[in-house]
Amino acid sequence: MRSGCAWLALGLLLHLNPYLDLGEAASILGVFPYRIPSPFQMVRPLMRALVERGHKVTMVTPAGYPPEIDGVRHLRVPTLNQLMQNLLDNDQFVDALGCKWKEGVLASTIFYNVSHAILSDNGVQLMMRDKSEKFDMIMVEASHLDALYGLAEYYNATLLGISCMHMTWHIDYLAGNLAPSVYEPVSPIGFALDSSLLSRWFNWIYITEEQLLDRLVYRPAQVRLLKKFFGYPAEKLDELRAKVSVILVNSHFSMGRVRANVPNIIEVAGVHLSEPPAPCGAELQKYLDEAEHGAIYFSMGQDILMKYLPENMQKQLLQAFLQLKQRVVWKNELSVLPNKSENIYVMDKVPQRMVLAHPNLRLFISHGGLQSVMEAIDNGVPMLGLPLFFDQFNNMHRVQLAGMAKVLDPNDLNAETLLDTIKSLLENTSYAERAKQMAASFRDRPMSPLDTAIWWTEYALRNRDTSHMRLNVEEIPIMRYYSFDSLLTFGVRLVCVCGSLIFLGWKLYQKNRSMHRRLREMETVLSNER
Template sequence: MRLGCAWLALGLLLHANLFLDLGQAANILGIFPYRLPSPFQMVRPLVQALVGRGHKVTMITPVGLPADIEGVRHIRVPMLNTLMQDLIDSDQFLELLGNKWREGVLTATIFSNVSHAILNDTGVRRMMSDKSERFDMILLEASHLDALYGLAEFYNASLVGVSCVNINWNIDYLAGNPAPSVYEPISPMGFALDYSLISRWNNWIYITEEKMLERLVFRPAQAKVSKKFFGYSAEKLSELRSRFSVILINSHFSMGRVRSNVPNIIEVGGLHLSEPSEPCSEELLRFMDEAEHGVIYFSMGLDILVKYLPDNMENKLLQTFAQLKQRVIWKNELSMLPNKPDNIYVIKKAPQRQLLAHPNVRLFISHGGLQSVMEGIDSGVPMLGLPVFFDQFNNLHRVQLAGMAEVLDTNALDADALASAITKMVENPSYAKKAKEMSKSFKDRPMSPLETAIWWTEYALRNRDVTHMRLNAEEIPLIRYYRLDSVITFATRFGFIFGSVIFLAWRLYQKNRSRQRRLWERQRTFMQIQMPMNTYESDS
């Protein structure tokens, strides 16, 4: 009898736990319009983990990216593919890195077209018109896709952001973290990386221009899309920008950039490392194992093809690698290279994490993509950077300041400079030592990046109101926000002291001048008296 009661109690307990788990399961809508494979390296493990925890996930993405994820309902938007291809084929693509305002107008148009393509897609419209559809959370890239924030209001859902690149001032504002001391640009091209007074002044102008572009170009373009599909006013759109509960950023303080964040900015750098790495082939392993002087691994990432590199760069690289005593593994979509030396192994698709983990790898030559930099840090391998565009310069600059990397100018690259830099980094043990130290710090966390991301995502589900985690600049008086009260107080004190010193100095100068004048007048009077007396004596 007691045994039967025990089994009954256990059954009821399991049933209760099952009911509790089902009750906690949420409907999540993820919107990721990326047309490059690298950002999905961060998104995919997060979505898979959410599905594994019982959440129902729907993803709106381009056709083909990412590959179908088991347990996820995919809504593919073909127009996203068309928009990107049209951009690449157009002459405007080359102008993107030109004048900032022209760049801003073109980029705003791209984002506006992306938002319009998603909200106008047949599958998305069918989903929105289905009265039985409900979502507890909207998960999307925290970028200039403001019109899509309207889905959070449409479904009365939590709004959670993901940033697959480094954080910038716009993400700070979306998270309620508008601290002037931590501002970083959206587009880092032309943004000074040093901290001189002139550079800081120029950077302030740079950020101010970006804010003007955001206010005058980006927001109005998104407001038109929002008005068309939701009927929301520009004021409503501004209100939705403050609805972000949590923003997961692909960064970590151990990577060389410590910043002040409000609690809802969550650093999950390295989240993609939770996925199993691809194995190396036996031939590749043998090539590395037999490398007497070590191995150098060279890759420009998933998104940059060798054929797009500057003119003659491929020949310069080949010429340099042929001179090295180390063996070189070159990730290159052109699997057949003419006149390839025996010390070079060309591979079209490289198992990068396994390569970097091999004990014979001495140096990682990289374009500086954020994922690649993290993998280099995680493996403790020194890096030689060849940045090409966007955030790659800043990513490499940080690890260079930390002491585990050097950076070369890709446009002014020559074989001698490249060979000299490689020799210096391979033979100087300080780079490897610093890389190991950064790797240890990068891995030393209370929870893994994926566990951290899941916990905070579900926190946003449990806590719809997260105003206590945000700093709303609009609620803070201008004088207090910029600490003008302290500045005015300091300026008043300094001005009083400085004025008093000037006043006392002036009085002392006046007093000394008066004394000198009196002495001079006395001397003149005495000389006038002496002259008649001398005249009288001479006459006598």
């Protein structure tokens, strides 16, 4: 269910010189239809850096998201802004939640509408009809917006994917990276967490169901758009998907579970940390400096307003915070809280990175947004997760498995449980120690995340053909991929052993039965002679 929700969240949201040098400017078109600000935290620094390196960058985005970037040509698509409101006003949104196939159909409709809104936009159409427009690279969110891949073919450009959310099986398949789909959990809900035979079987069922959704629901809708706006046949979609050169993913092995990647999946988690943090005001700085017993920071992110949380949940949070000796910085747009005390500091806009970097901060209570999790890891701060939807469950589950966090169900929250969990996180030093270890690993890289993203972007510009970085699926027989060969060997041995035991047992039974029959015959003969 939550995997489907993740896709819903995401939906809401050239003639290349083959001898292009690092310093030679390229023309890049980025298509990012996100309707919330958090994904642009990854995109914005990358676009700025590419402009600074002399590249010509054009961005297709919703109106107002992100704010204007110096040196970037912005093509705004106002229709994308309206799509979110139309979805929220649609009763099918609530009805679909809980049923994977209904969620899939609704998500497919969203992806269709997003792709259609972009390709039919007047500004985009004028750009496509302008014969002087040339693009060397098309950057696009690596989701089910497959019709947008047609822009790469239209401009004879390199196709580069960006994933601002967590890794999914779909991204693996775009990169030709089939191996992790069964052996490694991508979602704590959809995938089992161990490598047992039963877990692999469950994961295979889950992946197969996802593939059916992709084949039967997502792709047909995108193929219709591919035909309508580009005139390409349905077969072209598979060809375009196989042309995805590099995918920049907002993840890193230090953030939790290590996974197997092919070379064209590039982990660049922390790109947004290249931007300077918002300054910490004097009043907040003093409040944290004077926290004798340490401080706790509570935030549900940029997109979740406190007024929309259940009143009982807010009440339980307040009751727990009032009983703490630690000072609490609470990101809350409500300036007045009932029973406000000296140990609770309420702010509408909190300089989160500066707060997390403060030496007196002991714990971060969060919804588990990806950027927030990264910032907690970067500063070595233990976490208490209260995930609500989309990728938040996966993000928090990863750091919980890594040993630097605990997770509670916000729908079943009470002050006593919350207080006990906070105290256990503060008193058990293993969480803080593990958080510091993860921070050291997260920061210890040969290049910064932004420099890594730039290098691989320009690598894709220099190398049109990246097939040498992709896994050739045709070279991996299905028997070998699912380890059916080893399972078959084991099965044959098991059948032989069981068959031998059954055969031996049957022979012993027959021998015993024959012996008893002869004894009865002898007894009968003896009794007749008497």
